[in-house]
Amino acid sequence: MSLEILTYGFMQRAIVSGIAIALICSTVGLFLVLRRQSLFGDALAHSAFGGIAAGLFLGFYPTWIAYAVAIGSALGLSKIRQRFQISGDATVGILLSSGIAIGVVLISLSGGFTVDIFSLLFGSILLVSVEDTIFILGLAGAILIVILLLYRELSYTTFNEEQAKVSGIPVEKINYLLVIIAGITVVTSIQLVGILLISALFVIPNVTAIMLGRSFKQTAILSISFAIFSVVTGILASYVFDITPSGMIVLISMAIFVTALGVKSTGLQSYHRIRRTKKIKS
Template identity: 45%
Template sequence: MDMLEFLSYGFIQRAIVAGSFIAVLCSVLGVLLVLRRLSLMGDGLAHVTFGSVALGLALKVYPLYVSIPLVMISSVGILKLIERAGIYGDAAIGIVSSLGIAVGVVIASASGGFNVDILSYLFGNILSIGAAEVYISMFLAALVLLTICFYFDEIFSMTFDEEFAKASGINVARINLILAVLTSITVVLTMRLVGIMLTSALLILPAVTAFQIGRGFKHTLFIAAATGVVSVITGIFVSFCINLPAGASIVLINFVLFFVAFALRRCSFFHE
């Protein structure tokens, strides 16, 4: 396969551009979520999206208009459950996630089914991304990255030690809210663009790959973003060459990168 020929297709160009932006924003958010032991936040919010899409269809409102605020509320709800009820992050995600699914099933059942395929709102395909969606992914990536840059010290401090961050005068509740909102928007929109499997994978795998070889917090964020972008481009190329599903190929490439980083760490290339 000639690389120039591969890059000459419009749908490939759009997939690479949008996929790269989504990879950067998911990877950077993923580092923060994994370090705060909220790795499955993406999966949990995806299940809430199912319930909220069903609600939107039942109310005959464009589903994303219902999904975005409801997923934001759920995301904040997860944080409040951890903070107020004193339960672990995975359990809080499990509660909200199963509630989302249950509500979706009840609404779908009570409505007697929908004319539109509910799953089409949940499972996007990176190779079918349109021009408008490329702009959405660029805007979203810029929004998330600028916010993280603006609050970098606060986010770093509270990711490392929330209690110390509070004792330094950081408004932890406000930063938590901002991160919850950014995560919600990212999950809802990227799920629609590239599917839940890829969104969830891009939130976790580049982050854990970067943890193997990162030599500092900023360095780790940079490696995670680079890993995400490399996996998207390589995954699309591999899927095009040997006719495999693009999303699954990107996930597999991510796993290979994680394994290589893990092996390098074991061989003490990066750690003294």
């Protein structure tokens, strides 16, 4: 593969925004996966599809409406789950199908949009503009700062809500904040992998990292590394082989996951751990 492709502006923008998106998806995703809300990102992405369709139908900037709808859905979903004690997977199922349904109905009503539905569904990272890249970088930076500042509160609430509450952590506010961040992350990431594959970025690197990581910090670093590696190699490979980047990114993510499963099942990881422990003792 020639390094010449890295000199192209569109490729540089794709890689830079891809890395930023990988960073936030894996970080936010780690908290969601550990809270058994792995499909939450998927549900929000589907509701964002409804938001984009509504924006186009009503003549507003679709991305802003998508942000509003995703955040509204995230908060609504949390409230419904809390108030009516409906199980998490059921509420995700409702949001998932209703988001797409709203989108499809609005598209039919308008007789089709000029916007490329395929790129909404599967992403179009190679088309990001300079403005988009700056926006994604800014948003990713803001999300990471909030997560770093509230790291203890977020991890403690994820570990055990009741104990966090007794420690004086405002658990409900932290939970709402996390779903708002998840909503923003999802809409920002639609450009990279599209609506249908978004949960892969939230879930696969984290499940892989949880299998291998010995500590929370190590797991977070592993998850971020897997996500960034999948995104960068996925984008480069898609250009070389002329295929959709999102599919390639998810497949590379899956390949890392399968390799990790292999490492785990053959006991390679424990072998290295025993050797390390022996070294420390001697």
